[in-house]
Amino acid sequence: MQYPHKAKAQDVAASVGPGVQPRCESPLLAALNKAMASARPSAPGSARHKASDPAGYAAWLNARGEVDLPEWTRPEGQRVRPKAEGGSPLGSKRQFVDIASPKAKGRKAPERQDQKTKQKKKLTPEQLAERRKLEMRERYADQRHASQLMWAHSTDGKPKGVTLCGWTLQTTADGPVDHVDVMRETLPDRPAKGFLTGLQKCKLGWVCPVCTIAKAEESRQKLNAILSRGRREGWQMVMVTLTTRHDEDMPFSWLWKRLSAASDELRRTYAWKQLNKGLVGSAKAVEATHGASGWHPHYHVVLVFKSGMTEAEAIEQAEALRAEWLTQLGAQGLTGNDHAFQVQGAAAAGNYLAKWGAAEEMSLGHAKQGRAGQRTPWQLLRDSRGGDGQAGELWHEFVAGIKGTHQIRLTPGLRDLVKEELEYLADEKAKAIEAGKCPPEPEPKQVSMGQITPDEWMARGRHRRVMIMEGAALRTRREAERAVWAARQGWETDADVLNQSLIEGDDPPDRPDDDPEALIAKHRAEKRRADRQRLREMNEAADEIERLENVDN
Numbered sequence: 001m002q003y004p005h006k007a008k009a010q011d012v013a014a015s016v017g018p019g020v021q022p023r024c025e026s027p028l029l030a031a032l033n034k035a036m037a038s039a040r041p042s043a044p045g046s047a048r049h050k051a052s053d054p055a056g057y058a059a060w061l062n063a064r065g066e067v068d069l070p071e072w073t074r075p076e077g078q079r080v081r082p083k084a085e086g087g088s089p090l091g092s093k094r095q096f097v098d099i100a101s102p103k104a105k106g107r108k109a110p111e112r113q114d115q116k117t118k119q120k121k122k123l124t125p126e127q128l129a130e131r132r133k134l135e136m137r138e139r140y141a142d143q144r145h146a147s148q149l150m151w152a153h154s155t156d157g158k159p160k161g162v163t164l165c166g167w168t169l170q171t172t173a174d175g176p177v178d179h180v181d182v183m184r185e186t187l188p189d190r191p192a193k194g195f196l197t198g199l200q201k202c203k204l205g206w207v208c209p210v211c212t213i214a215k216a217e218e219s220r221q222k223l224n225a226i227l228s229r230g231r232r233e234g235w236q237m238v239m240v241t242l243t244t245r246h247d248e249d250m251p252f253s254w255l256w257k258r259l260s261a262a263s264d265e266l267r268r269t270y271a272w273k274q275l276n277k278g279l280v281g282s283a284k285a286v287e288a289t290h291g292a293s294g295w296h297p298h299y300h301v302v303l304v305f306k307s308g309m310t311e312a313e314a315i316e317q318a319e320a321l322r323a324e325w326l327t328q329l330g331a332q333g334l335t336g337n338d339h340a341f342q343v344q345g346a347a348a349a350g351n352y353l354a355k356w357g358a359a360e361e362m363s364l365g366h367a368k369q370g371r372a373g374q375r376t377p378w379q380l381l382r383d384s385r386g387g388d389g390q391a392g393e394l395w396h397e398f399v400a401g402i403k404g405t406h407q408i409r410l411t412p413g414l415r416d417l418v419k420e421e422l423e424y425l426a427d428e429k430a431k432a433i434e435a436g437k438c439p440p441e442p443e444p445k446q447v448s449m450g451q452i453t454p455d456e457w458m459a460r461g462r463h464r465r466v467m468i469m470e471g472a473a474l475r476t477r478r479e480a481e482r483a484v485w486a487a488r489q490g491w492e493t494d495a496d497v498l499n500q501s502l503i504e505g506d507d508p509p510d511r512p513d514d515d516p517e518a519l520i521a522k523h524r525a526e527k528r529r530a531d532r533q534r535l536r537e538m539n540e541a542a543d544e545i546e547r548l549e550n551v552d553n
Helices: 004-016 027-039 047-052 054-063 110-121 125-152 211-233 252-266 270-276 311-319 322-331 346-358 377-385 389-401 412-434 454-459 461-472 477-489 494-498 516-552
Strands: 180-186 193-197 236-242 279-291 294-305 341-344 408-410 445-452
Touching: 125 377, 125 389, 125 461, 125 494, 180 461, 180 477, 193 461, 211 408, 211 412, 236 252, 236 311, 236 346, 252 279, 252 294, 252 322, 252 389, 270 322, 279 377, 279 389, 279 412, 294 311, 294 346, 311 341, 322 341, 341 346, 377 389, 408 412, 445 461, 445 477, 454 461, 461 477, 461 494
Parallel strands: none
Antiparallel strands: 180 193, 180 445, 236 294, 236 341, 279 294, 279 408
């Protein structure tokens, strides 16, 4: 049976030709669709956009690097994707252009990625203040743990060094100070800083995690001055690393004594004196790590050659010390291979000095993390605070053996040039400020948030010093005053914020460093127990030897 509507559809299909789908609609519907199409805006890049606005469509494609327009049609400064010989774009992958594409989600030009990374790294004043607060807590917790380790290994029972740092009142010619000042320092666009005055400072860079920051600031200024003067004078720098073979059976004091003696003797040799004729000076830094092969102490010596010398010539002259260094190691009962003497070019030397110079608030040795399986002394101290008793013994072995050694040392000639450079930089900066080329440095504003009497400090204040400094560094002065008062009068102590796992209940824990006599008595009792244990082991060994002799007879 033939249906009328099917016959009509077949007639329409035959009239439009094969492969075309006929569209059956009334004249009224066709007119409505045409009106709606003309009123609807065309999306960029669509077929309607191409038909209605050819010039705009071509410009849209060119902005994405997919076609090449004549030079006069290109926006100024815009990059255009290259074409192959046939005229089509090279490849099918769209290139990075100045105008972002809405279709290229997650794809950004390399320079834009770098800018975004820099923006992410820039912290707000609130974030910076929070980071400084957490870092300060860790440093002071490490300082108190270092104090406990030094007390535990004390032989005379007298407090000294880090055990007094930031804990005991200063003593002047007129006697102890009569109060401790709680200070607040502010600078524009920077978080406030809280600190205490009137307390003793040990200034031990290897032992105290707090005092090493001040020493690092001095080193930062000196090494930045070396880089500045070197760029201006055209100095050539190379870095020599000096070390020796080591194993886990070598005590640090034994190894360090011989390594430092070899370094001293190296500077007395003829090879060094010949090299020194072409030097402006040198900077020597000391580092040490501990791993499966025991202690690994080493020197980084930055040799600063006079201008007019190439890097290859400087490296060649530094290599002349290799044989002499191995000879000096042998004279001290040590050995070395190719790794015992390494020379690196100006890039390594400059990067090493720049890392020292750019270290914020921490020395390179303090901030540096050991390689895989290696731990720096500061990592050993922190691991000891976490419960690793062996790490604490290793840390004390290091600080006892390294005592009296500078973290970084400059030769006298280079030290004088650094002093001149610092004065030169200060004069240049003053001239630039006076000429209006750069804004003047804002002066820090310091105000006192209160004074703590000696009796209050000994009884309560020193157990809350971190909380007091954190309170003084709050955003506004009103908040700081309230927080300092609450910290001084509250029942919480620094133990509540430095080590939560030690707190059981509401009462603050007993700390042996609060009572030196109790700590000394505890140390003597532990020593007596160790002596009795050692005597017991010796008696057992003697009995075993006697038993074996009787068996042989």
